[in-house]
Amino acid sequence: MSPYAPYWEACxxxxLVIQTCTACAHRIHLPAADCPRCGSTALTWASVLGHGTVHTFTVVHRSFVASHRGREPYTLAWVDLPEGVRVFGSVVGCAPEDVRIGLPVTLTFEDDLPVWRPA
Known part of the structure; x- marks a missing residue:
């Protein structure tokens, strides 16, 4: 079984689940096979509440991902969660020009992928 399977099964x-390293307590997103801080493979999974705030973002006007071509512009963001981890994902449900740093967002899913909507 892939080390990423629990992430996709939860989606x-x-x-939305994140990993925590049991050796150093580092929280990890996107999923990894080992801890980027200490290298341990002793990782656990835990659900997050599903709300946060936009830490930073970018608006994609020309996608390098074939499945996203024609959907431009779209917004990708790092979202700070109250659980103490920053997660990556798309911001949907608003125009790219309405996204700002500090915007409260809530989790939803589209095609089994976690995305963020303005709260």
């Missing part, structure tokens, strides 16, 4: 259930 299919409409749940």
């Amino acid at each position: 299919r259930r409409g749940e």
